[in-house]
Amino acid sequence: MARGDTMVEHDFFQIEKLKAASFRAADGKSAARSRIQSVVSRINPQLLRSVIAPGATEMPPEKAALLLSSSSQPPPHPVTILNPSIRSVAEISNETAPLTIFYNGSMAVFDLPRDKAETILKLVETANDGSSSDQRKGGIRLPEELDGELLPMARRKSLQRFIAKRKQSGRLFKTCRLTVSGPYAKEKAVPKR
């Protein structure tokens, strides 16, 4: 996904026609659409919501207001419905770029930071890998793992305390050497046994 004002369409469902098809009325008979639907339907909606949600809340206030007013009828799917024409005036914050999702005849745009967007793409790729991957994994990986941030490696308590104390004392590797004066090093008394 590109940042800034250039909108790059990432054809991660590998179906060119879908963009145009999505704007038309829902047509459940198209093979492409049913494939997309089957893929996306395997995604736990709660999961998708939880991954997307922080990005959605980053939307500028006026867009959020429109979002609220336009969803007078409850959306058939958890993906939010927006007025497409609003998109062109979307404010893009420094670190976020719009991610557009077409699903079941509706379109949604989210301003997401890069990593969240990549998370969603990975999520879809995993689900999209085909039926073989379904047999391997009984469920979908939790967001923490997909983010590339696995469970952080825990540190032993005793060493944690030592490292914290060392930082406090300010006696770091490089400074330690500097505090020792030359003459001492030559004239030390040898300890006796």
Added chain:
Amino acid sequence: MSARTLNRVMSFGISDLALEFVLGYVDDPRDREAVSLVCKKWYQIDALSRKHVTIAICYSTSPGRLRRRFPNLESLQLKGKPRAAMFNLIPEDWGGYVGPWIREIAEAFNCLKSLHLRRMIVKDEDIRVLVKARGHMLESLKLDKCSGLSTDGLLLVARSCRCLRILSLEESSISGNDAKWIHELAVNNSVLETLNFYMTELRVAPEDLELLAKNCRSLVSLKISECDISYLISFFLIATKLEEFGGGSFNDQVGDLDKYMKIQFPPKLCCVGLIFMGKNEMEILFPFAAALKKLDLQYTFLSTEDHCQLIQRCPNLEVLEVRDVIGDRGLEVVAQTCKKLRRLRIERGDDDQGLEDEQGCVSQAGLSSLAQGCLELEYLAVYVSDITNAALECLGTYSKNLCDFRLVLLDREQRITDLPLDNGVRALLKGCAKIRRFALYLRPGGLSDVGLGYIGQYSNNVRWILMGNIGESDRGLLRFSQGCPRLQKLELRSCCFTERALAMAALRLPSLRYLWVQGYVASPFGNDLLLMARAFWNIEFIPPKHDVNETEDRRGNIESQAQILAYYSLAGKRVDCPDSVIPLHPA
């Protein structure tokens, strides 16, 4: 009928008396277990004569059961919290209360002389009950990584346990600023051989240590909390039998450094670990470095070069503990110099490389040199920054005495030279047939499902396994669980396995009696876990939480993932779970 009568007196032609004499020489718990399974008579004789029992998780049985079977125990070791508690992953109030055990000990265990509690909650009141009943005969008390007590409890021990030869409080959380207990110990005891309060925050008064050294002429091991060792000059002069010293510290780097040079160490000192020791202070070890058998440098300020300088003077080293600042260069020196090395631990230094020596990384080069140079190695625990299959193969070829192997791959380097480690792990396990404890903590891609299958296939003797970020899918775990015939304790972290696979694996592993998991793929309502429900199998669940205080990881607050703990128990469901622990089975 008459044959049966005869059998009551003679068991297989051996009289009871003879049997008791013979069994008195049988100490190994595995042999004792075998003995107890022969017949009722042998079971009874074993039960009445068993001297020591280790209970790996205190909730697997009850104090009453222990007393009914082994009433004449002289030594007991109890473990409470899961091992992960040492890494701040277990809530403090998880459990492991020693209270019920102490009450039983006070009432019924009339022969108990030695008590070792590990990762348990021990309160002052528990100590009071213990010393009131058993203080007069207690010879060894070890509170190892325990919490809950204060210096008041220590005072009770010091005053009441005059026969104490070993008192160890290593890494326990003990509140109170009082150093009186050491004074009381010095005044009341004359047979103390080992005193250990290493890695605690207890205050220590040098004069009390001197008094201790004067009164306890058998003192051979002293490990203390932080106390500038220039205050211990007199102590070292008095404690002439001392062989082991740990702790102390070097607080004054810029001031009068000569004061450290005035220390005269006891003549037999051969086990040393000094906190905050830097390059200049380490020279106080040089005069007797050649006699050193054990060296702990984990809490020092030495660079890679410093490690090289020091270790090259220690040809008799048998036990070495360092951080990975030792680097491959330091390991070269170890390989060339320390031919008698049996145990090596290389811990994880600071992740911020600006704070450690740039050369302070251990990789396949250092490991290969080590394997070829130190053929006596029995224990190796190492955090590496890079690794190859060849290095593991090298260990498999040379380290034939290895019983305990633990490898953690740090996440410092983006790219690791040679992954997956399937072939290396196979070669290591095949070559080192004596391995009983095995830990492998990698990253995704580090070990494939095939490699995981190899671990199962070639772990004939392994009793404990810890694995992190290994395997690719459930298939790997299921293959693994087809092997490991003797695996008793399994810990898994940050893996991709589903609850279903975990449950199937737990049911399949024939010797498994303890399972701990953090980081797995949960089923929608958590009910796949109950696939492993069976009699005498306790299943506990710790839901995920946000904890601000517990971890100081530089990534900040961590939402810790859910944990599963399952273990065999004759005592039924725990009744002392805190809110953070949910017993799932028995319900």
